[in-house]
Amino acid sequence: MAPPISELAFGVDVAFSYKYNQQLGICNGNGLAVCSGFTTSHVIPFINGEPVYEACCRTNVGGYHVTDYLKQLLSLKYPHHMQRLTWEKVEDLKMEHCYITQDYASEVRLFQKGTKEAEEKTRCWQLPWTPTPVEEPPSEEEIARKAALKERQGQRLREMAEAKRSSKINELENELKGLEFLIQQLRHVNENDIPAFLAETGYVSKQEIESAIIKTSQSLRKAKGEQDEIEEKPEISNSEKYTLIDIPDNMLTPEQVKEKKRQLFLKTTSEGRQRAKQKRFEEELERERRNKEDEQRRLENPELYMEQLRVKYKDLSEKVEQRKRLKTNGNENNNVSGGVGRGERLNAAQKERMRLLTTAAFDRGKGEDTFGIKDEDWQLYKKMSKDNDDEDEGPNEDEAELARVASKLREIDPSFFPKSDASSSGTEPSRFHPLTKEDFQILIGVERFRCPEILFHPNLIGIEQVGLDEMAGVSIQRLQPKSQSLEESNSLTNSILITGGSCLFPGISERLEAGIRMIRPSGTPIRVLIASDAVFDAWLGAASFASTMHFQRQVFNKTDYYEKGEDWLRRYQLKCMSLARHGRRKTGFGTSTKGSNWNWNRNRNHKNIRI
């Protein structure tokens, strides 16, 4: 049975930590404790072994911010690997790779120039990656086997088609024979008996049988693969087909007029088709001719020709680009505002339309309304209407020419690479080539020292407070009115203890020393000491304090609470903090860990005392 906790005391971890290190002989009675914890950083000056809380200062930057900054930066840099960048992993990365530079500007310049030193300093985290299996080209045997299979299948299909065709031919021939036989029989039949005779066969008249014969023989020809010349026929009978066209309307019956209209329509469409055909043919000829010319020129002087083509391609592509740009954001010069607003997404025509609409909307009641006096005024509505957009221009001549030149270049110039393709593949390379080892790497270069830099420059993450080095200066300054002697402040800087988890970054003591040297007058002795156990010495200090004899007099117990209430508790702490560094009595589980420094708030006390 654990003993009930009847008394407790609160303390500041930095103070415990400093006292513990003082016990170990690391720092002096006079000194500065610089503690960079998880969410905050504190500087507390010590005089004669007692903390001077009046002169302490706090900046709300700590290890949490460093990790968060690193995590955010990496996940912005590698959005595809966001899932990999868990908090724990990033914390590991921070502890393993981050360091503090002596001079941020010069260090970062190394990276900007891409020197070898910077390359050595860049760390690479290779994510698990298995290369996609390379497809082996099928063996000869395999190819042969596949070809044979295909051939067999083809053969079967062909045979089936052949069988079908022959059976159809057979059928058609039989039908034809039957019909011819019918006709022959008809000749012998009496004129009057024809209907009766035909009633059995299903045909109505002799003509119908004849036409059926023609039809069947035609399809037979088709089935046998003979060329049929039916297509040509309507063109020959052109004049007979449109019989009504040349006759004036008033000489025709209404049906005939209708028929005439239909014929007219048919005629014009067919003529149009003819014309288009003619034109296409001419264009074909023209292209052929041009190609031939080109070919000739190329043969005469291949290099000059290629050069000319390249120049032409460049000109054209620039022209097309410019046109596109004009279309998408009309007058770029007027667009000084620089907003990413709606205006930039409209093209020139749309913008003009919006302008007209807005002016029309806000124009009401402004002076005399003269709209409509001039005829041009009404043009406004035409411009406003949406149909007016010249979106459907289609590919213009330049674009067509560009496509032609590009295709030509592609044929003859192996080094040619069309621009538009290049730009589109440049933005998303991963879509086109398979993922490589490099796509699964996370490089940490500048981030290694950029992230811990926020301890010295919190304004990098938007916290407008002084960094660790200046905090020391602020603390000494806050102490000044109390103790004017220079010697005392010198003795302070002669024993600067850094503690807390965030002081474990390599290079922090040199950097802090350099930073404080800049603030203090020249010749000031400066000694920066690293705590014996930066993470746990606050706990160790509290434990050793709790085991001292006079601890009994510092504690706060239940009777005190009932007697004096919680407000008294708070004041007690502030007054007595400098006298005593408290610990929890008989603590099995710890005092505050690093970071939650000023745990004297009422609520917390309340909770603990209610136990």
Next chain:
Amino acid sequence: MEQEVIESEMILPTHLRFKKVQMHEKYPKGQARGRHWKHLKQIIQAENYQNYPADEPNYVNIESPPSMHPRKQICDITGFEAPYSDPRTHLRYANTEVFKVIRSLPNEYVQRYLALRNAAVVLK
């Protein structure tokens, strides 16, 4: 039991032998909100620091002042020194290559970069 209490079971055992009244007896399952857990801002506000004497150190007045040094401007993307700033996105950048990157960034990423230094547009 409250969500926080359930989660904190990882560190806090459900049965504490030194307690007369156990947590689960005080706040049985299903009973809504036995205890409010305040966050730092609420605690500070409740404390009314302005009523305390100014020469006494407390949580609020020990905060350190803004820096007196000229502030460092670094490129938001690369971390290099940034002589330029883009008027459209308000991102700082080091050179033309970074500028190209900035202009091709989607707005969401721009805002996230800005949020890193507490300069993002916050819609309330």
